[in-house]
Amino acid sequence: MGTKSTAVKALRPWIASYPEGIAWNAKIDTRPVHEQVLAACAKNPAALALDFLGGTTSFGDLAKKITAFAGALQQQFGIKKGSRVALMLPNTPFYPIAYYGVLRAGGIVVNCNPLYTVQELSHITSHAGADVLVTLDLAQIYEKAEALVRAGHVQSLIVCHFPDALPLVKKVLYTVAKRKDLASISKSSVAGKVVKFSDMLARGAPPSPVVIDPQNDIAVQQYTGGTTGLPKGALLTHANIAANMSQIDHWGCGVFAPPSKVVAVLPFFHIFAMTVCMNVPLSNGTPVIMLPRFELKSLLNLLTRTRANVMPAVPTLLAALARDKSTTTEQLAGLEVVISGGAALPNEIRANFGRLSKATLAEGYGLTEASPVVCCAALRVSSKPMSIGLPIPATDIRFVDVDTQKPVGIGEDGELQVKGPQVMKGYFEDEDGDSGAFMDGWLRTGDVGHMDEDGYVFLVDRIKDLIICSGFNVYPRTIEEALMTHPAVDETNVIGVPDDYRGEAPVAYIKLKEGQSATPAQLKQFLQEKLNKIEMPKEFIFREALPKTLVGKLSKKELREDYARMKAEKS
Incomplete structure (x- = not known):
């Protein structure tokens, strides 16, 4: 009995932390x-x-x-x-x-x-x-x-x-x-x-x-x-x-x-x-x-x-x-x-x-x-602070090293992946999307985090550049493509930044074409019919050049660092 219990804890350490009265292997009702x-x-x-x-x-x-x-x-x-x-x-x-x-x-x-x-x-x-x-x-x-x-x-x-x-x-x-x-x-x-x-x-x-x-x-x-x-x-x-x-x-x-x-x-x-x-x-x-x-x-x-x-x-x-x-x-x-x-x-x-x-x-x-x-997190009793709680019944999770794609141990950061009866069948008419969404039958979340020894899950970052504003997904490319239709915009790169009200908000970095000009107010007016209110950048920051990777791709990493540095200097 003890050996079996130890094996289960190693496989699903969160079960031992379940509140009283909740069973991980509870019967799941799938009636429509x-x-x-x-x-x-x-x-x-x-x-x-x-x-x-x-x-x-x-x-x-x-x-x-x-x-x-x-x-x-x-x-x-x-x-x-x-x-x-x-x-x-x-x-x-x-x-x-x-x-x-x-x-x-x-x-x-x-x-x-x-x-x-x-x-x-x-x-x-x-x-x-x-x-x-x-x-x-x-x-x-x-x-x-x-x-x-x-x-x-x-x-x-x-x-x-x-x-x-x-x-x-x-x-x-x-x-x-x-x-x-x-x-x-x-x-x-x-x-x-x-x-x-x-x-x-x-x-x-x-x-x-x-x-x-x-x-x-x-x-x-x-x-x-x-x-x-x-x-x-x-x-x-x-x-x-x-x-x-x-x-x-x-x-x-x-x-x-x-x-x-x-x-x-x-x-x-x-x-x-x-x-x-x-x-x-x-x-x-x-x-x-x-x-x-x-x-x-x-x-x-x-x-x-x-x-x-x-x-x-x-x-x-x-x-x-x-x-x-x-x-x-x-x-x-x-x-x-x-x-x-x-x-x-x-x-x-x-x-x-x-x-x-x-x-x-x-x-x-x-x-x-x-x-x-x-x-x-538990709904009737307290949970560990800053944790997103435990995997719910019938749900399995694992963390996989972002580079090697091999499972990592307790306390090590990796991509959160999921298995369970709630996981989708796939994407509609999108084989490429399906292949990218799953790894060995596990749903890839694109979120990086870890699990502690008690099975509590903590998220630390996102792999994707997805911005989540007030719970809604905002995609940088949507904003970037809209901005690129402005006659004065040469290059643009959009990042998500912490926002006290929305959780995150988009910020647009912009390089203007030589001899052209545009103000934040003009850009906002231009985007009114192209973006919804959630997608509208909270700031427009102009630069003479935007950072790029070695292969010439616009890089968000340096922009995030730049924005954090600017905020630190102002505070």
């Missing part, structure tokens, strides 16, 4: 998520499922709308197993209805960030082959959807009427006071290709049965990317998504079950929120309290009104809560568990938030290709 959610709806139809700015949806109503939407997708649009349907929606009740409706119809969800530029959205929708796009009639979002149809990247739009998501009084007030914020669909240049979401639900058409093979059928094609800047479609099977939900459930020890209430201020189109803020609670029959976007006052009002006790967050959000002088301990008193993900959690933010809230603040780690959670 829409089946689990519909089962939760049937179990307690009168219970609260969704709260959106005070407007509520019961689990029974949620089930009716999901099935009605699925039936309409099949009958009106011919959606069947393997059909790709794009969703470009902020957090509203429309999102879970559309998401589970697509899955119930047999389709594949393709998430689109409404903040993306038309150019970015064009790549995703055309690459995925998503002919149908579900979106909102808020003008700033609808205009992008309209452009995608005009360009031929999308054939049909299903448009949700934003005021329908609001409680009655707010709906009336919004329709009167903010009508200008809504797109005029009847006057749209693509009006003939628009179907109203409400009309589809009103049909009440029952969906035809669809047989799902969880291990092989794709549920979500989630776009992510690497240093190339071109997003890749990670193919997440029904089993991948359900497995990660099950793993999180085991790890949470009831955190996501009633009577909990989960705050969804992170956007559902992001893999972290899709899994942790929506799929896990709703499959447990737990209400989800939504905000369409992060606004400090709105979030504080939500926490005060609902006394929600579980809040997945990103460090940016926690920093804003802790920094704002209007935030009070009483407003955060209902919180019991806060899970930070999407980017590294600085110790300063952890300490500042801890002064306001007694909630357990647990840092987690994941990536799109793992549906996404890989490691997490």
